[in-house]
Amino acid sequence: MKIQYLGHSSFLLxxxxxxxxxxxxxxxxxxxxxxVRADAVTVSHSHYDHCNIGAVKASAVLSREGEYSVGGVxxxxxxxxxxxxxxxxxxxxxxxxxxxxxxxxxxLGDIGEPYTPALGELxxxxxxxxxPVGGNYTIGxxxxxxxxxxxxxxxxxxxxxxxxxxxxxxxxVEPFLSLFGETETAAALEPVRSQTGGTKIVCLERxxxx
Numbered sequence: 001m002k003i004q005y006l007g008h009s010s011f012l013l014x015x016x017x018x019x020x021x022x023x024x025x026x027x028x029x030x031x032x033x034x035x036v037r038a039d040a041v042t043v044s045h046s047h048y049d050h051c052n053i054g055a056v057k058a059s060a061v062l063s064r065e066g067e068y069s070v071g072g073v074x075x076x077x078x079x080x081x082x083x084x085x086x087x088x089x090x091x092x093x094x095x096x097x098x099x100x101x102x103x104x105x106x107x108l109g110d111i112g113e114p115y116t117p118a119l120g121e122l123x124x125x126x127x128x129x130x131x132p133v134g135g136n137y138t139i140g141x142x143x144x145x146x147x148x149x150x151x152x153x154x155x156x157x158x159x160x161x162x163x164x165x166x167x168x169x170x171x172x173v174e175p176f177l178s179l180f181g182e183t184e185t186a187a188a189l190e191p192v193r194s195q196t197g198g199t200k201i202v203c204l205e206r207x208x209x210x
Contacts, residue, residue: 001015001016001103001191002014002188002189003011003105003157005159006033006034006158006170007026007028007032007109007168008024008031008161008168009049009050009130009159009160010031011023011107011157011159013098013105015101016100016101017072017073017100018040019034019100020181021038022036022041022058022106023096024042024043024051024107024109025041025043025055026049026052027051027052027122028048029048030141030165030168031095031165032208033052034210035055035057036210037056037057037058037133038058038130039059039070039071040059040062040068040070040075041056041058042062042063042075042096043061043062043094044095044109045091045110047110049168050110051063061095062119065094073098074096074098075096076096076156078094078122078123079094080092080119081107082111082138083112083195084112086113088101089112090110090137093111094109095107095108095123096109097126099157101156102193103127103128103193104127105126106123106129106130106153107130107134108129108130108147109132110160111138112137114143114146115147115150117144118158125153127155127191128156128157128189129147129155129157131147131158132160132161132173133161133170134160134170134172134175135163135166135171136170136174141175141176141178141179144176145176145179145180147153155199155202156201156202158177158203176199177203181204182201183202184195184202185204186202187203187204187206189204
């Protein structure tokens with residue numbers, strides 16, 4: 001499995017059997033969304049910075065709660081809240097769980113609700129947690145840390161944070177990273193099942209061509 005960061009909340013997940021899935025392709029947010037081919041694209045909600053499906057040449061668009069199978073990848077879409085008021089402010093967002101090769105990846109979409117043990121049981125532990133950290137429209141750094149502590153993934157990749165050129169009003173990744181003793185930067189993440197020694201925080205470099 002290989003995970004590459006396209007920017008904002010968008011990733012390209014490439015599985016060992018060649019299946020390619022893109023999450024939350026973004027529209028006009030001040031940084032370019034790469035045009036990419038995939039077997040499926042997942043959309044957490046209909047806001048312009050998460051649903052630019054025209055940028056992805058894909059056979060399937062997954063945008064509803066439920067369970068799916070794409071090649072050998074099992075996918076579960078779970079409806080959650082985009083805010084801390086049970087959706088009264090910004091509605092709902094989908095959380096996507098991907099399982100393949102004995103590994104699981106959890107993409108939290110634009111989740112805005114506080115972490116609770118009951119929510120943790122619903123989402124389940126994942127090997128890789130793709131986690132919004134920029135606040136304002138999603139959870140911020142402090143609440144994101146609670147998700148890390150509660151879900152205890154092997155790897156955490158922050159997403160949905162401010163970078164140069166981004167026009168969405170959110171914070172940078174630094175407040176989140178400052179809550180952890182050691183972090184890494186990588187061009188891509190290739191998670192392994194044998195990862196031990198606690199959670200690794202990995203910032204992925206944004207790729208423009210895939």
